[in-house]
Amino acid sequence: MAMTFVEIVMLLHGFLATIALMAATLLIGVLLFSKELNAQDVSRLKWISLVTAFLVFLLNFTGGYGYVYYRVSSPNSARSIILATAPWAHEVFFEAMEYISLIGPVVATAVAYVVWHYGADITKEPAVRRALLMMLAGGILWGLALISAGVIPTRIASVR
Numbered sequence: 001m002a003m004t005f006v007e008i009v010m011l012l013h014g015f016l017a018t019i020a021l022m023a024a025t026l027l028i029g030v031l032l033f034s035k036e037l038n039a040q041d042v043s044r045l046k047w048i049s050l051v052t053a054f055l056v057f058l059l060n061f062t063g064g065y066g067y068v069y070y071r072v073s074s075p076n077s078a079r080s081i082i083l084a085t086a087p088w089a090h091e092v093f094f095e096a097m098e099y100i101s102l103i104g105p106v107v108a109t110a111v112a113y114v115v116w117h118y119g120a121d122i123t124k125e126p127a128v129r130r131a132l133l134m135m136l137a138g139g140i141l142w143g144l145a146l147i148s149a150g151v152i153p154t155r156i157a158s159v160r
Contacts (some may be wrong), residue, residue: 006065006066006069006141009062009065009066010062010066011145012062013059013062013063013066016055016058016059016062017059017143017146017147019055020052020055020056020059020108020143021140021143021144021147023048024046024052024111024136024139024140024143025049025053025140027048027049027052027111027115027132027136028042028136028137028140030048030135031129031132031136032133034100034123035121035123036120036122037119037122038120039120040100042119042120042131045115045122046112046115046116046119047066049111049112049115049116050112050116052108052111052112053105053108053109053111053112055108056104056107056108057105057108059104060085060101060102060104060105061099065149067098070094078153078154079094082094086153089152089153090153092149093149093150093152093153094149094153096149097146097149097150099148100142100145100146101146103138103142104142104143104146107135107138107139107142108139110135111132111135111136111139114128114131114132114135115132125133135146
């Protein structure tokens with residue numbers, strides 16, 4: 001059975017979420033276990049933070065694209081099926097996701113900015129390091145919450 005373009009985009013959406021969470025976790029690992037950062041480490045951190053921010057923006061775009069098809073008002077649409085079988089899944093999860101997802105690009109951009117701005121001084125400035133760790137941990141928890149909010153209704157009716 002051939003997949004539609006929307007199904008491919010939504011698979012890409014899930015893949016991007018996984019990669020973005022892994023990249024953020026990698027950044028946390030480097031920040032927690034690095035005593036000093038050499039020029040190569042700083043360069044890697046900068047690029048990983050930039051790629052992570054790009055992935056989060058792309059994640060929002062692919063999710064927004066799929067959401068257009070979710071909102072179709074036909075009786076066979078995912079939204080109609082979810083509203084008919086489990087309205088709580090739509091009202092709690094999908095409605096919240098519309099707005100909560102907009103926080104991700106802001107946090108990812110802030111992380112990338114701090115990493116690019118401070119560079120090697122991240123390890124020398126405990127306050128900057130803590131702030132980055134908190135932003136990254138918050139971003140990962142945010143991402144996991146959104147993944148959960150998307151998985152529950154999708155298990156009821158996938159976006160096609």
